[in-house]
Amino acid sequence: MLDKRLVIITGHYGSGKTEFAINYAIKIKENFENVSLADLDIVNPYFRSREKKSLLESKGIHVIESSIHSTTIELPALSSGIMGIIQNQNMHSILDVGGDPVGAKVLSRFSDLIKENEYDLFYVINGNRPETRKKEDVINYLKAIENSSSLRATGLINNTHLLKSTTIVDVEYGHELAKKVSWELDIPIRYEVAMESITDKISNKEIEDKFFPINLYMREEWMS
Amino acid sequence: MSRVLMKGNEAIGAAAIKAGCRYFFGYPITPQSELPEYMSKALPEAGGIFLQAESEIAAINMVYGAAGAGARVMTGSSSPGISLKQEGITYCAGAELPCVIVNVMRGGPGLGSIQPGQADYFQSTRGGGNGDYRTIVYAPASIQETVDYVMEAFDKADIYRMPVLILADGMIGQMMEAVEIKEPNKIDLPEKDWATVGTKGKRKPNIINSLYLDSEKLEQHNANLQKKYNKIEATEVQYEAFGLEDAEVVCVAYGTTSRIVKNAIKHCNDNGIKVGMIRPITLWPYPYDVFKSINPKAKGILTVEMSAGQMIDDVRIAIEGRLPIYFNGRCGGMIPTPASIVEDIKKIAGGK
Structure with missing residues (x-):
């Protein structure tokens, strides 16, 4: 595992940060004893990782949600526990941050503390979102998130998808997009993310090497 | 345009702009706030106007004004906000003004919750405001269908000169799905010769109003409205x-x-x-x-x-x-x- 102990997951609104964060936490838990996931989403009222608290806790992952314990409230209240997991050297900590620069603004409150630790800041890219289909737009959002969080991105996550109707074409499109961003900003692609069912469709070695298969925990059976 | 991933609320905004809507007046309320947020960015880029009103009531009355001037106009809200708009909606119905109103329903009654609900059915189908009026109510079940019916809603509003309601629930507003914003169907729409766009000294002023002090005239107005509603019942069921x-x-x-x-x-x-x-x-x-x-x-x-x-x-x-x-x-x-x-x-x- 190349990733740092503290992993911050950011991205454009709707890029699929939360789904990746949940899958990532479960993966990390396979290798490490102490794993925490903090939901820092102050933007979304629905589809937040705290909704999956019981699932994650059943897998032994510590979940930190809003300091107001409710999945159905939209107050931007952050838990004091977040500072704890940022600093705890014995904890693999994942921060699931809200979308867009406005969601990442929450991080600036912790940025001094975060900089005292070794951290990774992943930037999740979904090339199928209208606002991040082109290289320039992806880069603009990344820079805006860096500015509002006062932190630097250390890795790109290609998470280009159309939910359950994702095909390998989407993943490959996102890969080429992420590659262009990677070259321009000199930030490596860390993972190529797609549903597990895509696995045997991958022929591109570059995608295969960094492939991170996920389950769609946030999508109910009846959703597309 | 190929398929992209969009949240329901954003897709409603994109579809409205594609359908020629250039005016949005609204007030943020969860779970529909991404709609005004989207419009605040996208409408000025499309040469339109987004205005965050000081209240839901102000917003629907701005819709009344813009519709009266012949513009394609939309407002959106969620359940308690739609309750506040009811006076304006019946005024639009009475003055026969075309407009599209989006309700992203949440749990009720009262302030209720921010989670999804479908408890505004009576309000939407039986008339939440006063008087003998109806609104066409579309209840889409996917983001793609929502986009398609938002476009259709603008046409139906213009054809029948009436408010048309898009009744979504919080899940449709918040959920992301693959969607294609297609070019809207081109259909022949009646000319808005009733709109208040200036007489240029060539005709009598048009007046937008829902007040009829003469009872006989108001009864006749109601008869005309009912004739329109009967036609819709016969032809617009989906x-x-x-x-x-x-x-x-x-x-x-x-x-x-x-x-x-x-x-x-x-x-x-x-x-x-x-x-x-x-x-x-x-x-x-x-x-x-x-x-x-x-x-x-x-x-x-x-x-x-x-x-x-x-x-x-x-x-x-x-x-x-x-x-x-x-x-x-x-x-x-x-x-x-x-x-x-x-x-x-x-x-x-x-x-x-």
Whole structure:
């Protein structure tokens, strides 16, 4: 595992940060004893990782949600526990941050503390979102998130998808997009993310090497 | 444009702009706030105007003004906010003004919750404001359908000169799905020769008004409105239906709930139970006639809603006492599960 102990997951609104964060936490838990996931989403009222608290806790992952314990409230209240997991050297900590620069603004409150630790800041890219289909737009959002969080991105996550109707074409499109961003900003692609069912469709070695298969925990059976 | 991933609320905004809407007046309220947020960015880029009103009431009256001047105009809100708009909606209906109003429903009554609900059915289909008026009500079940009906809503509003309601629930507003914003169908629309766009000294001023102090004139105005509504009932009904002729059980549901029901029906079909479905797309006008195609030997009808059972009234009207009606519903932001629907279908099919 190349990733740092503290992993911050950011991205454009709707890029699929939360789904990746949940899958990532479960993966990390396979290798490490102490794993925490903090939901820092102050933007979304629905589809937040705290909704999956019981699932994650059943897998032994510590979940930190809003300091107001409710999945159905939209107050931007952050838990004091977040500072704890940022600093705890014995904890693999994942921060699931809200979308867009406005969601990442929450991080600036912790940025001094975060900089005292070794951290990774992943930037999740979904090339199928209208606002991040082109290289320039992806880069603009990344820079805006860096500015509002006062932190630097250390890795790109290609998470280009159309939910359950994702095909390998989407993943490959996102890969080429992420590659262009990677070259321009000199930030490596860390993972190529797609549903597990895509696995045997991958022929591109570059995608295969960094492939991170996920389950769609946030999508109910009846959703597309 | 190929398919992209969009949140329901954003897609509503994109579809409206594509349909030629250039004015949005609104006030943020969860779970529809991404709609004004999207419009605040996208409308100025499209040469339009987004204005965050000081209240819901101000917003709907701005809609009244823009519609009166002949513009394509939209407002959006969620349940308690739509309640506040009712006065303006009946004024628009009375003054025969075309406009599109989006309600992304949440749990109620009162302030309720921010989670999804379908408890504004009475308000939408029976008229939340005063007087004998109707609004066409589209209840889409996917983001793609929402986009398509937002575009259609603008045309119907112009054709019939009336407010048209897009009735979505919080899940449709918040959910992301793959969607294609297609070019809208080009149809011939009546000229807005009634709009207040300036006389240029060539005609008498147009007046937008819903006040008729002469009772005879107001009765005539009502008769004209009813004639229009009768025509809509005859021509604008839209629904999806399948498996009615040999069904043991028929489910009736709209919006998000219909998606869950379809999932449950698949489970039942796999277990050899024949289940049909009626999914109203227009809640007004309601698809009463399609209920006549239901197998007369069916065991019963199961209505599924995120409410205490408001649509049952229309199902009763449609079924005319021929079959028993059962109900599966959740309130307050809770969502029915496929498993509970399967259980109910099995009970009804088994005659219990």
